[in-house]
Amino acid sequence: MPLHCRPRLAVLVLLLPILVAATAQAGERRVGEDRYRARELRLNQHRGSAQEQVALALEADGGLIAVWESRRQQEGRYGVYARRLDALGSLRGPELPVNLGRGTHHQRPAVSAGAGGAWLVWEAWGLDGSAQGILGRRAGGDELLLNAVTAGSQETPSAIGLAGGLAHRLALWAGPGAEPGSGRIRGRLVDAQGAPIGDELALSESPGALDRLPGAAALPGGGFAVAWQRQVPGLPGAGGVYLRRFDAAGRALGEERLIAPGGIEPSLAGLPDGGLAIAWLEREDIDWRARLLRLAPDLAPRGVIAAPGLEQGGWQSGVAVATNAAGELVVAWNLLSPAGEEADVWARRYGASGAARGAAFRVNEQADGWQAMATATGATRLVLADDGRLAVAWAGDGGQDDEKGAHLTLLLPADGFRARLSLEARLALAALRERGAGRDAPAATADFAAGAALPHQPPVYDPELASGSPDPQPSWPGGGGRDAGWQAILNTGWTPPDPHLAVGPNHVLATTNGALAAFSKTGSPLWQLPIEGGGGFWGAQGAGGFVFDPEVIFDPIDQRFMAMACERTNNRSYFVYAVSASADPTGAWYKYRFDVTALAGNDIDSPNMAVDEQAVYLTADFFAPDTYLVYILSKASVLGGGAAVTTSVLHTGTQSMGLPVEVTDAPAMYMIHANESLQANSITFWAVQNPLGAPSLVSTALTVDTWWDPGTARSLGTSAQIETFEARFWSCVYRNGRLWACHHIAPTAARTSVAARWYEFDMRGWPTSGDPPTLVQSGTVQPGGSGFATFNSITVNAAGDAAMCFAYSSISEYLSIQRCYRRASDPLNTMQDPVRVKESTVAYTQSRWGDYSAIAVDPAGYEFWLIGEYALGSSNWSTWVSHFLEDLTAAPAAPLLASAGEAWPNPSRGETTLRFALGASARELRLEIFDAGGRRVRCLERSALPAGELSLVWDGRDETGRALPAGLYFTRLAADGERQVGPKLTLLR
Incomplete structure (x- = not known):
């Protein structure tokens, strides 16, 4: 045997017992058209409180990195922790704290990985001088405040790595808009060392609306796409899921695109040809149900909207989508019990053509209790590797001595990975097949605190916190x-x-x-x-x-x-x-x-x-x-x-x-x-x-x-x-x-x-x-x-x-x-x-x-x-x-907006008159008109108005004078800051 082979053999001999032992709790399942060996393990070692908001990413060597927030672990406050695993799900060391600073809350993490190593982002309270700010950090590097706009709350971050060979990363989050009560999606590009590239990016732009819960996907050539949820404060029903494409410098490529009117909580993944897969939740009767749509590079639909969990019904949440280099994809979601006290993670696979590969399947092994992916986040919780592995990050019970722990389920193809693995990994996988299912608990170092999570958990506190956001109408x-x-x-x-x-x-x-x-x-x-x-x-x-x-x-x-x-x-x-x-x-x-x-x-x-x-x-x-x-x-x-x-x-x-x-x-x-x-x-x-x-x-x-x-x-x-x-x-x-x-x-x-x-x-x-x-x-x-x-x-x-x-x-x-x-x-x-x-x-x-x-x-x-x-x-x-003081003999004081009015004609083919009443004189009055997707299309303003009945005329056009298309429009009236919902308008053409 040549001398240069001996070190590799020595490493193999040392690694095999570790890999085989660590994968011994796998059990075989049939998933769609494939058979899998399933590994399920608890990631957290600290068990004295709840771990939630679990996210993960695929590393360049095929391993995984998972991050989560841990309640009360840092002197009674939230902290962010991470743990690495190899390609077969063996733990690569203990859990490690991500946030370097202490004395405040660190929550809702996201992670990206790949070339250049792991990069993590999360919310931190009070460090930017006002409520939440967004911190980022390369593994082994220093923390960096990413948001340049510091007023108000910056929340629900997510992160992705970009294509193009430069190992650039994108962090994005929801921040405040220009008007009180509004919000827009913001982001920051960083280089391979974690240093910012340019200024903070403004990625959405609808005035008067509240854009939130962003997720992103990398596009070929270094660009990216962003999806988010739009709501209009005070106008339930207006809004939906939006999507927009950007180049590598963060410049918009085209207008915002409304993908799903009324949809919420989108998840986005890229396809190898520059197309996209987007998943979201849509109301169906009294429940939310997962939806899936494949899009071409020009955002044209590829096929029809799919309902991955159609056979199940029930309340679904936390939808996530992932793709691989072959164009295959998987959608996962939580399925809750009618009372909402139990949940399981379910998933369904689809081929590159968009055809479903078998029925939906339960991801987590334990069926009792609560097992669920994080909801209302664009952070990655689901990975579909090119070699066929499927990894899902979730929080809950799992039957591994922690009712509120951070968990990961890894599904390994039972007939071997499609992509070439190292000799060590292939031998360990063969040993896994021979040994069958076991239930060895993951190795762990000494816990920080003993005892299971309490059924009612005290809150946590931030001692350096600036006040939260003021109310537009205080x-x-x-x-x-x-x-x-x-x-x-x-x-x-x-x-x-x-x-x-x-x-x-x-x-x-x-x-x-x-x-x-x-x-x-x-x-x-x-x-x-x-x-x-x-x-x-x-x-x-x-x-x-x-x-x-x-x-x-x-x-x-x-x-x-x-x-x-x-x-x-x-x-x-x-x-x-x-x-x-x-x-x-x-x-x-x-x-x-x-x-x-x-x-x-x-x-x-x-x-x-x-x-x-x-x-x-x-x-x-x-x-x-x-x-x-x-x-x-x-x-x-x-x-x-x-x-x-x-x-x-x-x-x-x-x-x-x-x-x-x-x-x-x-x-x-x-x-x-x-x-x-x-x-x-x-x-x-x-x-x-x-x-x-x-x-x-x-x-x-x-x-x-x-x-x-x-x-x-x-x-x-x-x-x-x-x-x-x-x-x-x-x-x-x-x-x-x-x-x-x-x-x-x-x-x-x-x-x-x-x-x-x-x-x-x-x-x-x-x-x-x-x-x-x-x-x-x-x-x-x-x-x-x-x-x-x-x-x-x-x-x-x-x-x-x-x-x-x-x-x-x-x-x-x-x-x-x-x-x-x-x-x-x-x-x-x-x-x-x-x-x-x-x-x-x-x-x-x-x-x-x-x-x-x-x-x-x-x-x-x-x-x-x-x-x-x-x-x-x-x-x-x-x-x-x-x-x-309930006194039925006293007449209540008249509000400033005594009546939000009615519209006539309604429906209309052009002009419509909105009538309303003021209980007292007003310095200024504002009528905002939004389309069904939550975009403000017109704002009519008047000043120095007397008390009594008044009217405003809308001509069915936007701010530029362009005639708007037929459809449903929402109105919102504001008099000296006092808001009321106005009538819904139907425009005919």
Whole structure:
């Protein structure tokens, strides 16, 4: 044997055991016309939290690189991690952190690979001075801020490598547009070393519209194509999936092309001749379904639109498409259960001619639980290699000791790769065939934290975060069917925000994860502080960087504000608590930090706070085992800032109870718990006895109407679904001997919708009296009899009038804040019709919302105040405070746009007149006209308009005077910034 062959043999001898062992968990499956050996493995080693947003790319040597976001792994914050695999799916070392900087959130990564190595991009909070920015990094290189425009949110990045032999890369993302509430697709080219080439690129250009969720594909010669989703804020139904081609310098080649009116969440891949394959989701009845279309280089359709999962039906999400050098392609999507709690990844293969190669097949091996690709992203999640391998990145269970892990499924052709592989790989593949299926867990280094992911996970926090985006209409004076209110705390970087509120005689105190703020009752901000860290509200008490789930109350007995939150620092659990020195929250506060690790453990979560005449009650969930801590403060000891006198009781086996905000003239502090099962009709009441001595708990149960555990919530314009967790009591209040409580539930066994259930109980002096509580009345609120009413809160005033606040969405409505009301004299078991308080302007594509809302009674009267969450971007939330006093004898104030009008003639063959009414004089009025694809085609403006009925004439032409084609057109009116949807216009030719 020649000497120069010996090192190769030595390497082969060393590598073979590793490769064979690493591929031993493969099992044979038939996929379409092919047989495969399937490898499925967990990528993440850290298992103390959830891993999501998994993306991957094919490297130049045939290996793979996968990236994901990991919740709370970096000092309570999100971080981005990566792991490499060889061509057969063997792990090439441990998981590695991608982001070099710490102290802020790093999320939603994307990766490209190939010649020049791997290049990664992701969102980072606050590093550009305003909400999210986009960072990029070559493997082994430094981080680089890619976005030049820093105002507002830059979000949902994706990345590709370009052809042409220069190893250039393209990063693209959704950023703000020129007008308030609008957005456009932006990008940046970088060279092989990761250095920017030229300026930031503006890749889409429709004024007044919101362009988001970009994806891209490389074209021969170094050019690229970009696909994105367009929506028009305030005009549901306008928009769709767009596509545009660019040369290697980022110059547009032709106009934007509308591919799929009404479509959402596109994925794009290139074909070898310069054509494209594009996949998207399209509404079909109440579900989203995957669609596929092949396009020629001139963007002409090749064949008809395909429905890869036609036989399955159901709710599909996360669609992705991949191609190879032979022109073959594969489409993958998630298929969700009717209640949205289980999901699987499915795929279907197509030949170079576009003909399907067999039926759709399930990608993930484990059929139970949640296994799903990332939704609403252009990042690559699916790879079809030239040698026939198929790789899919997804998150979820997988049956490998992590219910929320990052996973990869690799399908290897059972008859060998079509392309030539190395000797080592071919020998390892042969050994794999001989050994058959095994289930060896992937090798891993020591975990960062022990324990499985929790069913309800605390949010994470960004300590250097600048505020999120302001609302284009930050306040509302009332009238027009809406309550008066204002934008309160803007996005702080925590997800979800957990908004909460308390009302005093002259002030409103609001809190979210990441902030505590005081306002006047007219909405003027008085102060705002972070709730964590040395510079935060509890900084002097030593609070660390992971303070979460805050709540605030106003104690009407002693006229004080109170605030509290959970904290996890250095593997210990704390309550942080504060009480104001007076009814003025701008004055002094007495602040405390209680280490409760020795009492219950180091994994505090989901707290509540309540107060009565003698004590303050702080409660929280703990895990392993499941326990519930009731931590009690002597009220007299803390009202003056003295040393706190405390007692406690730890209950085992039951968690997530609801506590009344304040209790007066009651025999005990009550707690309420919903039976935790798929179907239930039992509620348990608990009472805290002898709270300042040796506290103990007693309980009694009561049967109520049956409910089912809620499934996920859906909303307009996205396939992403909101987690609702369980039917826990998020809110309750005690007044005049009655306990009012609410929770969200599934009203039917199908669990395909969520409703807001409320109750009034007569406590009858229990437990002192010995008489058990009874149900006085209950009801279920679900606007329109369908949809998803979630995260509800309830209160009652001194007159016995009750009000409830909740989030609402449906497949035809964005997430909104709504409230309902009942007078004490109304018929039992009824609420009056809900009122929409504030509506999101866009689809929200994240999976967490809430986790709660809050509603309170003004101590100065009977008025109700509430706080809730709404969305201003795909991942950009804000909060809204509003108030109302239901008085049917008072005429509501007229809105500025008293009527959005009607059009005549409609349909028309040219001119049409739009009539509307102003409730008061307006400085300026704007009529915007959009086509069905969401492109603004005309804007008519008038100034100095008087109150009363007015009209505008549209001649059926665009801004250049060109006659527009026949079709459906949407209108939107704005008077001094106040927007309303106008009539839809049908133009005939």
